Amino acid sequence: MSVKLSAEDASFLACATEVDPRVVSSMWDAVDYMRDRRKGFCIPTVRNLCGDLGDEEESKGDGNEGERPCVYLCGNSLGLQPTSTRKFVLRELDKWASKGVMGHFEGDLPWVSIEKSVQKLSADLVGAKEEEVAVMNSLTCNIHFLLVSLYRPVGARVKILIEASAFGSDYIAVATHLQHRGQDPKEAIVAVKPSRGEFVYRTEDFLEAMEKERDSIACVLLGAVNYLSGQLLDVPAITKKAHEIGATVIFDCAHAAGNVPLSLHDWGVDGACWCSYKYLNAGPGGIAGLFIHEKHTEGEQAVTRLAGWWAHNGETRFRMEHTFDPLPGAAGFQCSNPPVLQTVALLASLEIFRDAGGLKGLRQKTERQAVWLAALVKDQLEGVVDAITPVDLKERGCQLSLAGSSSFGLDFQKVCQRLEKRGVVVDFRKPNMIRAAPTPLYNTYEDCWRFVEALKRAVAEELRDIAGTGSKKPLDWPINDAEWEGLKEKARAAAAAGAGGVAVTANDECLMVPDTSQLKLSHNEARSDPSPQMNVEEPHETPECRSPH
Known part of the structure; x- marks a missing residue:
């Protein structure tokens, strides 16, 4: 080619x-x-x-x-530490030491709203509206959260389509989620094999598999960039076909976020998630990101979700009332307050991307x-x-x-x-x-x-x-x-x-x-x-x- x-x-x-x-x-x-x-x-x-x-x-x-x-060509596994990260993290440690619990409400980055400091910068990198992105959890947790909302089996439409070469954690998440929903993974997983040699796919591999199983696929979950081959899939074409057959589509963007330009909103992707420790340089085990298209959080198409108090209206969150008034958009899918040190480590790197x-x-x-x-x-x-x-x-x-x-x-x-x-x-x-x-x-x-x-x-x-x-x-x-x-x-x-x-x-x-x-x-x-x-x-x-x- x-x-x-x-x-x-x-x-x-x-x-x-x-x-x-x-x-x-x-x-x-x-x-x-x-x-x-x-x-x-x-x-x-x-x-x-x-x-x-x-x-x-x-x-x-x-x-x-x-x-x-050294020659460090491993940013696809763990990105290098920005020199500014230490300053960002030490600043919050100093605040904790000097302010204690009051650090939640004081300083340039009050911890009570720390996630907002990285929300727009993250959204810009994945081509989303700010309200469609939440920075939360870890990658595989977010896959489960998205499956709760976007995998909606009805009648014979119970299957999930994945790559045969999907990352191991993605497969485990899909298989155990299916089991939790009463499905047999051996019957409910459609694993698409590549036709361009052993590792590389044609877009048609996925489109043909979806057409063959058009009445049985409820959800498509693929890596936007395959972790093994480094192949970037045709996300718009796959998304269009999934919607045509009545399925939702989720992309694992672990190897795409910070690596390739994305337009998740414009492409109509239903949901996506990514980690931040690879190309986003946020450090080992860094906080992850979640995208859910606005059409799934508004009006009659709003989906059910798992959530916790950090998804509740910030104005009334601390009243601890036994009602749920979700924040708009992806923020309404949060569970707990985000880890501050991980969040500011991500912020240090996202500012570098912005400035570049x-x-x-x-x-x-x-x-x-x-x-x-x-x-x-x-x-x-x-x-x-x-x-x-x-x-x-x-x-x-x-x-x-x-x-x-x-x-x-x-x-x-x-x-x-x-x-x-x-x-x-x-x-x-x-x-x-x-x-x-x-x-x-x-x-x-x-x-x-x-x-x-x-x-x-x-x-x-x-x-x-x-x-x-x-x-x-x-x-x-x-x-x-x-x-x-x-x-x-x-x-x-x-x-x-x-x-x-x-x-x-x-x-x-x-x-x-x-x-x-x-x-x-x-x-x-x-x-x-x-x-x-x-x-x-x-x-x-x-x-x-x-x-x-």
């Missing part, structure tokens, strides 16, 4: 084929209109992540390699970095590493998902561990994938280049182990083309033969290379594996390659 680029970007990429990629990266960083935003984030150093690098790693640079900022011009202001850099990273991977690792994420910029955001070619039997969890030891932070996902997400607020074009250089070394070392060369010493790239091709050929032959051999890990431990049938990513096996069993394992975390969600 072709990619449409501006004349400026096309010229840039053409230039990149003639010049050292590192030089091009530096040139592009020098003219980056977002370059000063990076100063507003805490970038971990290589030493902080890797500890003592050892003399061998230090000798590759100027002796200060450990003090360099929102997602429309960031989108150009997102697209340029996406093209640059994909071009580097293709140029340096084509045939060894496969990009899973769609090429078309309309179908993706920051994330690039990579899988090892089945020709070599690469174990990408080991590759991920090797990258960590080099100060490169990405994450591993089953069945055999690495996700890398350069984010426009704090990542550079040189980060993309450094990642690909480290990936080349890590892949080469893994191929060396598969080929059974027995070398313990980490490769110091670049090796010449003949050595690289020879290494690939040996690894390919070993993989094709399924041969075992002695390999040496990064910890100098000798072990037998398993039969490559255990290492290969088998498309047929992965397709036949029931999605609930695969997805419930997420989030997958190991001590060697740490990354949640």
